[in-house]
Amino acid sequence: MEFRILGPLEIVAGSDRVPSGGTRQQIVLGSLLLEANRVVPIARLTDAIYGIDVPSTGRAQTQICISALRRLFASHGRPDAIQTRSQGYLLQLDQADLDLTRYDSLVTRARAEAEADRPGTAARDYRAALALWRGSALQGLGSVALQGAAEVVDERRIAATEDCIEIELGLGLHRDLVGELTELIAAHPLRERLRGQLMLALYRSGRRAEALEVFHQARRSLVQDLGLEPSEWLRRLQHLILVSDAALRTPVLPAAPAQRPVVTVAPPAPAGVGPQLLPTDIADFTGYDDHLAAVRGVLTGAGDGTGRQAVPVVVVVGRPGAGKTALAVHAAHALAESFPGGLLFTDLHGSGPDPVAPDPVLGRFLHAFGDTGAGVAGGLDQRAERYRARLAGLRTLVVLDDAADEEQVRPLLPGARGSAVLVTSRRWLPGLPGSVHITVGALDRPASIELLSRMLGAQRVGSERAAAADLAELCGDLPLALRIAGARIAGRPHWNLRRLADRLAADKDPAAQLAHGGMSLRESVRTATDGLSAPARRLFHLLGQLDHATFSARIGAALLDVSVAEAGDLLDALADVHLIDIVVTRPDRDPRYAFHTLFGACARAEGQERIPPEQLAAAADRASREAAWLLTARTCPPCHLGAGDGN
Structure with missing residues (x-):
């Protein structure tokens, strides 16, 4: 048989x-x-x-x-x-x-x-x-x-x-490999090694322009899906193709580094060297100095005898586009010398509708330590046990990007003192024992301007200081929005900062202006909303149609035509993933919520695309009548609602 x-x-x-x-x-x-x-x-x-x-x-x-x-x-x-x-x-x-x-x-x-x-x-x-x-x-x-x-x-x-x-x-079989590599990349778009191999095959086949286009496609995929630039190795290969380096004609591919585990299986680590799976550091990383110091302070306490916790866990929490991944990757690179046992990284895709299960992640991590066959086979419990045994006695930093919830993270936690874990998520994960949560919201204004300076040059930004400040404000000081704005200006030397700032200020949908080269603020927000329940997603889109600066559960209930309690739960679900902010919390008043400016614009545009006009009109009519009733109740003492506080 x-x-x-x-x-x-x-x-x-x-x-x-x-x-x-x-x-x-x-x-x-x-x-x-x-x-x-x-x-x-x-x-x-x-x-x-x-x-x-x-x-x-x-x-x-x-x-x-x-x-x-x-x-x-x-x-x-x-x-x-x-x-x-x-x-x-x-x-x-x-x-x-x-x-x-x-x-x-x-x-x-x-x-x-x-x-x-x-x-x-x-x-x-x-x-x-x-x-x-x-x-x-x-x-x-x-x-x-x-x-x-x-x-x-x-x-x-x-x-x-x-x-x-x-x-x-x-x-020398490059011509024969182009078709196969093209199909492989369609199935595995984030594998940089395949991209590099296709670039080289095309270049050697006399198709230099197509080889360079493969790089640009790779960059769009990496930036859009991971918020990261291509690796140094892939950028180096692009440069060699740009200058038509004669060495590329020799049939030897430049050595590729270990790939990120979210997109590939990294090669086994050499003896005595822990796996190095971090994405490339962000060269122009700016701001969040206090956050970086806090991350370092917690994670380097691993095994220091304080008894604070066996395995330090830091959870970086924040809204889409706040730079959580960039901060985590930058912090991990800065801490590399403190963790000689290895630097592990994976994207858990927790903000979208299809989070990655822990099983394959454990398999990739084990393979990175050299385990194959029996070492990576078996169910979740067996792999988790072997993973913890592998990390025992090592000082390894595990970076878990974009976690959905505690259940997804727990099997990936080391079991012994010495290692540490850095998690990013759009929601708090209070079920991780002993975890320290650090919230990132936006850069302060000087850091926003400094980021633009690093992207565009200090002289260029310094000559338009007021426009740079306006642009930072219009971007809500969000790192992703600022990077998109900077990239748009950098690609057009004839533009000045004021031109884009004026465009953003005049546009009813400024988020539509914030897209460039695979980066898109609206797409980032859309990914977050796609991971919500259908009622929460609909409420987010309906709230975007309001002109109110703030709103309460009563207005949410009117928009959806549901109970106030149900609307309150849905608003809290939106706040949990930082799509809206809680701006008023007093014991004698209902909580009030508000949008980040750009997120409100995203919600408005998405709602108008996804919800039929007659349903938008009906929801707006219910909300207007509720707001009018609340205003009357607020100004008429006999009708006062107690806990109600306006619209």
Whole structure:
């Protein structure tokens, strides 16, 4: 019998396909195959079938699946393939029986051939290994636990593909690789190594302009999705192409650095050197000096004997565009010498509708420490346990960007004193024990002007000091808005600062002006709202249609035509992710809320695009009548509402 998991699950006997049973049976078999020749606890098999909602009969149902699989194996002459152990089951297979083990063997051989300076043989072995794939690992099996383990296997596939392509570029096969690289980048747009390989393949094929366009596309993707510039390595490659450096004609690709774990599997760390997974530091980082000092003070207390906390955790919280990621990356680079055990980084995509599960992140981190195969297989609990064991005794800084909630973060926390964790999130995470929260809202005005000076030159900004101050105010001192404004002016030497400031001041939708080269304030806000519940998102858009400087739950209730209590909960949900601000909190009054200026403009524009005009008009009419009634109640003593405080 031959088993195939590098794609949809298949069993083949001779030339015949063998039915693998129902979904539960397939999930159990897939779990056993992923860990062939290793014991798989029955609890993990049950979790793979049912997830967190395991019924009382779950264990018995799992054993029924095992019995059915044993009958299947016995019918093909292998009655002892599945063996019972004290903690679970073990599936005995020869290397030739499973496509995954054949794949691993071929990749290992290819790497050995490459190290022995036999690139032609190495490339053939890589291609033979990659030809075993028919799709994503265990494609189509609807199990969260299996999906996490399968994603780790998929990561190994793309890493091997990159290694193979690099060898083939060295063999002068650049023209043949352009199409394949283009398809790979469409599937993996944030992998800088693939982008660099395509740039080089195009350049060597005489397509220099297209090679440079690939860089610009990469930059747009990185800035839009991560708020980060391309790595130094990719920028260096762009420069070499711009100047038509003769060295690029030689079939050797410049060595690529470790990739960010959110987009790739980093290469195993050399002995004695911790993984270095941080994105490139922000060269013109400006402001937030007090915040940086606070981060340093908490994180460098790890293992200092104070007893304050075993693993220091700092959570940087703030609105979209406030520069949370930039601050965290800059702080982590500044603290690098304090954490020789490694600098880990991942983007958890928590502000959007599809946060990253902890399972694949743990797999990437373990791979960065050199774990492969059994070291990264298994469910969440097993990976988390191995991850904590890996970090024990090390001083490692773990940076978790854009966390959704505590549940997403907890499995990624180290277990022993010495390491530290830096989290960014749009919401407070009070469920992380001992965590210190640091809120970033906006830069102070001098820092805003300094950021513009670093982007545009001190002389240029100094000659338009008043315009720079106005521009900073119109940008709400938000780092993202300021960077977009600076980039727009920098790209147009004939513009002055006053020109853009006047445009922003005159535009009813100033956020529409704040988009450039893949950076977009409105897109950043849209990502945040897409992660909200439908009622909260609708309320955000309706509030943007108001002319009120502040608003209360009563106005929110009128807009949505719901109870005041429900509207209050939705307003708090918006405030939790810093899409609106709480501006009045008094025991004798209802809370009042307000927009950051630019966010109000975003809400107005998005609402007019997403909500039909007649519904906007009806909501506005309800809000106007409620505001008028509240005003009457406020000015008429017999009708006074007590806790109500106007509109």
